[in-house]
Amino acid sequence: MILRLDGLGRRYGDLAALDDVALQLEPGERRALIGPNGAGKTTLLNLVAGALRPSAGRIRFNDRDVTRTSPARRARLGIGRTHQHPAIWPTLSALDNVLVAARRPWGRLRPGARDHLAAVGLADQATTRAGSLSHGQRRQLELAMALAGGPRLLLLDEPAAGLSPPEVELLASLLAALPGDVAVLLVEHHLDLVYGFADRVTVLHSGRHVHTGTVAETRRSPEVAAAYAGVKP
Ligand SMILES: Nc1ncnc2c1ncn2[C@@H]1O[C@H](COP(=O)(O)OP(=O)(O)OP(=O)(O)O)[C@@H](O)[C@H]1O
Numbered sequence: 001m002i003l004r005l006d007g008l009g010r011r012y013g014d015l016a017a018l019d020d021v022a023l024q025l026e027p028g029e030r031r032a033l034i035g036p037n038g039a040g041k042t043t044l045l046n047l048v049a050g051a052l053r054p055s056a057g058r059i060r061f062n063d064r065d066v067t068r069t070s071p072a073r074r075a076r077l078g079i080g081r082t083h084q085h086p087a088i089w090p091t092l093s094a095l096d097n098v099l100v101a102a103r104r105p106w107g108r109l110r111p112g113a114r115d116h117l118a119a120v121g122l123a124d125q126a127t128t129r130a131g132s133l134s135h136g137q138r139r140q141l142e143l144a145m146a147l148a149g150g151p152r153l154l155l156l157d158e159p160a161a162g163l164s165p166p167e168v169e170l171l172a173s174l175l176a177a178l179p180g181d182v183a184v185l186l187v188e189h190h191l192d193l194v195y196g197f198a199d200r201v202t203v204l205h206s207g208r209h210v211h212t213g214t215v216a217e218t219r220r221s222p223e224v225a226a227a228y229a230g231v232k233p
Helices: 041-049 071-077 094-102 113-119 135-148 165-176 191-197 215-219 222-228
Strands: 003-012 015-025 030-034 056-061 079-082 153-157 183-187 200-205 208-214
Touching: 003 041, 015 041, 015 056, 015 200, 015 208, 030 041, 030 191, 041 056, 041 071, 041 079, 041 153, 041 183, 071 079, 079 135, 094 113, 094 135, 113 135, 135 153, 135 165, 165 191, 183 191, 191 215, 200 215, 200 222, 208 215, 208 222
Parallel strands: 030 183, 030 200, 079 153, 153 183
Antiparallel strands: 003 015, 003 056, 200 208
């Protein structure tokens, strides 16, 4: 198992943004995490990446308890991520962004920065200032930066947000071509993208786990329909 969450919770005052959530991910698994606005999806990603500390529960990554581990150390252990708003260095070239993302504390660079750019369809943009890239290309660049870290688990936070239909199609093909040994946890509202990508789908509603199943099971789940209808399942 590459990721195991037990009893994971995060409170903001009286609000339980995430409440007693369990989740297990196998190596190389493609898992989507869906649910209506405010369900707790980004909170869960931030807890796994280490950007937030849980109020309750444990996080195990690759058989190691990382509940209290810093985000930088989790990244080095193999947890990569992208954000709702791509986190890039706008004044650096696309290639330098990937090189910086791949830098290790001891100064060694991982080889293959150009390969990572090519893998996300940005081979021709290596010398372009990242700040001049389109929104969709910035998302592609952030994905290359995440891949440059050599992740075993990739956390993707709404990669289709703000993309045009052709850009979503491109994204779907990039996601389908991700290395097979990298587990992916995809938070996404674009359900066509989710259903085309995921092995299994987990649904959150109001901070609670309401369903995990295959795409077919998820499509016909009454709990999922209720969650999206705004009804408490
Ligand atoms: N820093 C914060 N302070 C207070 N409440 C917060 C904070 N961050 C998130 N919340 C609340 O926690 C709940 C879960 O938020 P979260 O962003 O994880 O949901 P989400 O499923 O990612 O939603 P969306 O699909 O809209 O991005 C929401 O009710 C949100 O308002």
